[in-house]
Amino acid sequence: MTNTQTLTNQITTILNALLLQGIQTAVLAPGSRSTPLALGLAQLARENKLKLYVDIDERSAAFFALGIAKTTARPVLLLCTSGTAAANFYPAICEANSSHIPLIVLTTDRPPELTKIGAPQALDQDHFYGQQVKQFWQLPLASDDPAECHYTNFIVQRSVIQATSLPCGPVHLNLPLRKPLMPRLPFSFATNNIPQKIDRLTSKSSLTSADFTALTTKIAGKRGLIIAGPSEIDMPANSLLRWAENAGWPILADPLSQLRGYDSNCIISAYDILLKTKHSILKMLKPEIIIRFGGTFVSASLASWLKELRVPTYYLDPNCELNDYTETTTKLLPLSEADFFENCPAPVAQPSWLSQWSKAQEIIKRSWDSTSPQKVVSEALLPHLLERALAPNTHLFISNSMPIRDIDSYYLPQTKFCYLYCNRGANGIDGVISSALGMSSQFQNNVLLIGDLAFFHDMNGLMMAYRYALQLRIIVINNNGGGIFSFLPQVGSTDFETVFGTPQNLSIKQTALLYHAEYTRIQNSADFVKKLQHSPHGLEIIEVITDRAANVEQHQNTVQQIKQKLSEEFY
Amino acid sequence: MTNTQTLTNQITTILNALLLQGIQTAVLAPGSRSTPLALGLAQLARENKLKLYVDIDERSAAFFALGIAKTTARPVLLLCTSGTAAANFYPAICEANSSHIPLIVLTTDRPPELTKIGAPQALDQDHFYGQQVKQFWQLPLASDDPAECHYTNFIVQRSVIQATSLPCGPVHLNLPLRKPLMPRLPFSFATNNIPQKIDRLTSKSSLTSADFTALTTKIAGKRGLIIAGPSEIDMPANSLLRWAENAGWPILADPLSQLRGYDSNCIISAYDILLKTKHSILKMLKPEIIIRFGGTFVSASLASWLKELRVPTYYLDPNCELNDYTETTTKLLPLSEADFFENCPAPVAQPSWLSQWSKAQEIIKRSWDSTSPQKVVSEALLPHLLERALAPNTHLFISNSMPIRDIDSYYLPQTKFCYLYCNRGANGIDGVISSALGMSSQFQNNVLLIGDLAFFHDMNGLMMAYRYALQLRIIVINNNGGGIFSFLPQVGSTDFETVFGTPQNLSIKQTALLYHAEYTRIQNSADFVKKLQHSPHGLEIIEVITDRAANVEQHQNTVQQIKQKLSEEFY
Structure with a gap:
């Protein structure tokens, strides 16, 4: 049973999202x-908010919609019930896909408990049109969960944007609906909490200089923030830094943005730990506008903060993919970073805005310095030691799970630039050694930071180092198991070690022997830094032993210490 | 059995194509x-033409390749045998797809007779990586057919271009190989007939004015030709015409390019019929360079001519799709028509080049005028009558099969602009009435040109005209069956009428009665033109009876007459 009001809200959200995107x-x-x-559509038609056509033959209906979309170059919504109805749309969808016509195909479906179980008029509608649509989305069942309502709104708007971005084409939304199917009538489209529109600057690929000037006017006089996500190629760092310095905007630089280590007071690397403190000074650091680019940033605290803030957010995304899991994008700029920062004039800087951010970062960095003399190398200390010990232009590959998170929080180089990589597309801990060795086959001075589980998972990868005499310095943080799970609620459960901790009790040293690697175990900071300052050669494995339980405490203490420092020194 | 030399040639083609694209x-x-x-790869590595890494664990191998592609932002080839080997690549492919890393994944496969039949180490490798690659291509079995060799070369080059176009990502090529698998060694990579490289102007989305000037320098002083394919939206006609007039380049304007009817001496609409004559004057009309844009043009004779010519051909294709079945593109310009024609300076015109084309077109148009007084409306005459009778800015929908071909050949308006549409993505005769009615719901003055089979196939579509009181004037060319098949070799066969001609013997008039349409049957040209000049209202069906056999002869005679005229008048 679906609650009638919940259903009504969901349908209102979907139709409002379509109207917002110009259907x-x-x-x-x-x-x-x-x-x-x-x-809902019939009511909107009566209220003159859209034009509705009804056609009992689904094949004709789809070609009729195609005829409109084709000759007006505007997206058209195409709706049907479940079962073979949807299959009748197929010929027109194939035509639309081949000739780049924007159709929003919305098929309704039985709920999960009635699919693949012999229920009438129920087919498997998942990826029903195969390769013949630009994208398929399964919408969630109606729910009162605000995150889900927001998701539905974002996906529906995004689907129209995708259908109308070059190359245009059909998109498929499949919506499962549970009985009763009667909504509460009439719908309140206008009075309903209309969601935020995702605006798009242009559907064309290029802008005029007047367009750029208009954009600058719009953002002038505001406290702005730049968020630089992961980016491996073509980062126009100089244009970006010049722009940010002129505008006086801080750049929150993801460790994979290839921006940390540039000598500019705009580069803010300490934001993850700063946001984790939830300190009251964050009120002063609240932006009025955000410009974002690159992939999904590592920091979960940044994602949460953006969702709380909900300020106008421009996303530079030449592919119009809108892969924004914070769902906070309000304006899509189909431009590359170079297009934007080389062509858009920077607004005039607002006094004191950037300096507040710099001040907070300075306090964090100083507090680190004061905690660093400790002797035993901890997981949280390791990034700080790397910052000191790595030679400039080192190629540093970082494993997923804890290492990349620790690098995000604690690797805050001021002027020393290194290349940082991590497999952040799917965030797997598989294949990390192999990927790092692929990198090693191309560059001098290569380092890999990896935990013991990821190390053993891809141990086979070490064959390539031996066979091709590749240079890679592997730092294995060995806490004998999955350290990240100790941060999760299940940590106290009886079977924790069996199904989460999963200690392998294998010897890193034996592995090193097998693959002819030089092996060292390091305990204190001084030895670690000294070891890293040696010239690299061949395959080296540096083992650092840590403790999972102690690690959690250490991370928590560090945040508390920094919070304390901020309170003492910020004002 | 595959011939060893055939296999060797195929492998040479594939590897040369990869080298050409910078692997x-x-x-x-x-x-x-x-x-x-x-x-082949081992030999290339020995000859220092590429670097080869061998890894016995496919999962590691794929992540190793990913590591290289990720950190160098260059495409890497990844190769394996058939079966689960390919499945081991999957994790790294997923990562590459999510993080936009260019991998060329080449899996080898059993030949068709060994798949899905229980043969060892044979899986169904078709679309093996599902949604996790940008594109899947099944390469053909080795063959001496030159068209197939050319196709293999084109697809392999295209796959690298696609992997490295924004957003970058993995592509999958599946190559079935039949035993014996030993090629003739050594390969002759250098002395082999190295195929034409498909160049790409830039992998970025925008060009500087210096880039455009360099482009102009490259094409200056040459006899150039513009080929405008189907395009429904955003055709920058004014910039294009200004450019072509300055450069003195003819524009071969597809009927769906929305350019026929513009009053410019650059617009050449009569090329299809001109090329069909295969007249010796075509030698004089041979270009030295071609700029193409838009979708696949209607004219098959133009496609054949391009394949014969093989002159440098630039394709404006902002999506880098390279959907060019003539496989003649030599340079891909990732630019829209507006980007190019508004920013690239036109070269200086070559005297007499354009005038030769204009002269040929004039002769064709005059020869039409002299044949037009005939009284009975024929299929070839119909487009010419439409040219005279249609009001300016009419929205004309055209069915696939013969109508769009006849429009292509014979609809040559000089100064009267109409909007022309046809479902040319998949070229189906399904849904044509419905698509035309979709158009009619949006505009005044709508006409549909359709054959009897396509008319009956989508008869259900007429419901919408009645229900929503739409205006559409449908011209049904009724030759009681599939007229296009009479042009094909099977025309003389015993069962021709049963399986190709397929006369339906249904009454168009009865259909008109059912759907409350005004019905007229027209026989002579004067009546036809007069009927079309009446103001349109509601649904009208105009039936024109033709004969399939006579139609073939008429088409052939027309080409001969025009050829004759060209001989008499061109020199």
Whole structure:
């Protein structure tokens, strides 16, 4: 049973999202499962908010919608019930896909408990149109969960943007609906909490200088923030830094943005730990506008903060993919970083805005210095030691799970630039040694930072180092198991070690012997730094032993210490 | 059995295509099915033409390749044998797809007779990586057919271009190989007929004015030709015409380019019929360079001519899709028509080049005028009558099969602009009435040109005209069956009428009655033109009866007459 009000809210969200993205025409092939959407569209048509056509033959309906979209170059919504109705849309969808016509194909579906179980009029509608749509989205079942409502709104808007971005084409949204299907009538489209529109600067690929000037005017006089996500190629660092310095905007630089280590007071690397403190000074650091680019940043605390803030956020995304899991993008700029920062004039700087951010970062860095003389190398200390010990231009590969998180929080180089890489597309701990050795085959001075589980998972990868005499210095943080799980709620459970901790009790040293690697175990900071300052050669494995339980405490203490320092020194 | 030399040639083509597109590194996971490629790569490595890494664990191999591609931002070739070997690549492919890393994944496969039949180490490798690659290509079995060799070369080059176009990502090529797998050694990579490289102007989205000037310098002083394919949106006609007039370049304007009817001496609409004559004057009309844009043009004779010519051909294609079935593109310009024609300075015109084309077109148009007084409306005459009778800015939808071909050949408006549409993505005769009615719901003055089979196929579509009181004037060319098949070799066969001609013997008039349409049957030209000049209202069906056999003859005679005229008048 779906609550009628919940259903009504969901349908209102979907239709409002379509209206926001400029849908002016809908073609409906009637049926039962699509009931609430059909009633919503009929009401919108009566209220002159869109034009609705009804066609009992789904094949004709789809070609009719295609005819409109084709000749007006505007997206058209195409709606049907579950089952073969959706299959009748297929010929027109194939045509739309081949000739780049924007169709928003919304099929309704039975709920999960009625699919693949012999229920009537229920097919498997997952990826129903195969390769013939630009994208398929499964929408969630109606729910009162605010995150889910927000997701539905974001995905529906995004689907229209994707259908109308070059090359245009059909997109498929599949919506499972559970009975009862009657919504509460009439819908309140206007009075409903209308969601934020995702604006798009242009659907074309290039802008005029007047467009750029207009953009600058819009952001002038505001406290702005730049968020630089992961980016491996073509980062126009000089244009970006010049722009940010002129505008006086801080750049929150993800460790994979290839921006940390540039000597500029705009580069803020300490934001992850700063946001983790949840200190009251964050109120003063709240921006009025954000410009974002690159992939998904590492910092979860930054994601949470953005979701809380909900300030106008421009996303530079030449591919119009809108892979923004914070769902905070309000304006999509289909431009590369170079297009934007080389062509858009920087606004005039607001006094004291950047300096507040710099001050907070300075305090964090100083507090680190004061904690660093400790002798035993801890996981949180390691990034700080790397900052000191790595030669400039080192190629540093970082494993997923804890290492990249620790690098994000604690690796804050001021003027020493290194190249940082991590497999952040799918964030797996598989294949890390192999990827790092791929890197090693191309460059001098290569380092890998990895935990023991990821190390053993891809041990086979070491064959390549031996066979091709590659140079790689592997720092294995050995806490004998999955350290990240100790931060999660299950840590106290009886079976924790069996199914989460999973200690392998294997010898890193034996592995080193097998693959003819030089092996060292390091305990204190001084030895670690000294070891890293030696010239690299061949395959080296440096083992650092840590303790999982102590590590959690250490991380928590560090945040508390920094919070304390901020309170003492910020004002 | 595959002939050893045929196999050797195929492998040489594939590896040369990869080298041409800048592949510098390959990672091989060894096996049997990949034998000839492995030997080819090993030889190239010995000759220092690329760097080869061999890794026995396919999962490691794929992550190793990813590491190289990720840190150098260059495409890497990844090769394996058939079966689970390919499945081991999957984790790294998923990572590459999520983080936009260019990998060329080449899996070898059993030939068709050994798949899905229980043969060892044979899986169904079709779309093996599902949604996790940018594109999947099945390469053909080795063959001496020159068209197939050319296709293999084109697809392999195209796959690298696609992997390295924004957003970058992995592509999958699956190559079935039949035993024996030993090629003739050594390969002759250098002395082999190295195929034409598909160049790409830039992998970035924008060019500087210096880039454009360099481009102009390259094409200056040459006899150039512009080929405008189908395009529904955003055609920058004014910039294009200004450019072409300054450069003195003819524009071969597809009927769906939305350019026919512009009053410019650069617009050449009569090329299809001109090329069909194969007249010796075509030697004088041979270009030295071609600039192409838009979708696949209608004219098959133009496609054949381009394949014969093989002159440098620039394709404006902002999406880098390279959907060019003539496979003649030599340079990909990742720019929109507006980007190019508004920013690239036109070269200086070559005297007499454009005038030769204009002269040929004039002769064709005059020869039409002299044949037009005939009274009975024929299929070839119909486009010419439309040219005279249609009001300016009419929205004309055209069915696939014969109508769009006849429009292409014979619809040559000089100064009267109409909007022309046809479902040319997949070229189906399904859904044509519905698509035209979709158009009619948006505009005044709508006409549909359609044959009887396509008319009956989408008869259900007429419901929408009645229900929403749409205006559409449908011209049904009724030759009681599939007229296009009469042009094909099977025309004389015993069962021709049963399986190709397929006369339906249904009454168009009865259909008109069912859907409350005004119905007229037209026989002579004067009546036809007069009928079309009446103001349109509601649904009208105009039936024109033609004869399939007579139609073939008429088409052939027309070409001969025009050829004759060209001989008499061109010199």
